[in-house]
Amino acid sequence: MKDPEDSSSNDEAPAAYGRESDNEISxxxxxxxxxxxxxxxxxESPCTxxxxxxxxxxxxxxxxxxxxxxxxxxxxxxxDRSYPVFKGALSAVDNYLNPYDWAKINIVNKYRDSGRTLDAALDAVDVG
Known part of the structure; x- marks a missing residue:
């Protein structure tokens, strides 16, 4: 059985197998x-x-x-199709696009539109 503290033999292992949380990328x-x-x-220190x-x-x-x-x-x-935001931001940087603009268009606006649709549906249900 492998010792979890011994990471020297596990340095080159793919990151997907040991991923346990969504916070790993951040x-x-x-x-x-x-x-x-x-x-x-x-x-930059003077005593190097x-x-x-x-x-x-x-x-x-x-x-x-x-x-x-x-x-x-x-x-x-x-x-592994997970982490589309991370991969999308990386491809935006690779294509010399501003990652903030990419995030605004592909994430913020998308969820804002979904929220408006949900609000409209809830308003239609709450007629009384």
């Missing part, structure tokens, strides 16, 4: 941004020559690449 995105920020701070900062930099680079690979695995999964 957690991975936040982790990527956090790691990139820490890498930038360490690189000591061994502890180099060790910390390498640790953050490794974790950044690991989180990025997990995101890439999620984005490449064609057989």
């Amino acid at each position: 957690a991975l995105l936040l982790d990527v941004v956090e790691r990139l920020t820490k890498i930038a701070v360490i690189c 020559a000591d061994s502890s900062s180099v060790k910390s930099l390498m640790k953050h680079i490794y974790k950044f690449e690991k989180a990025l690979k997990k995101l890439q695995n999620i984005a490449k999964q064609d057989r």
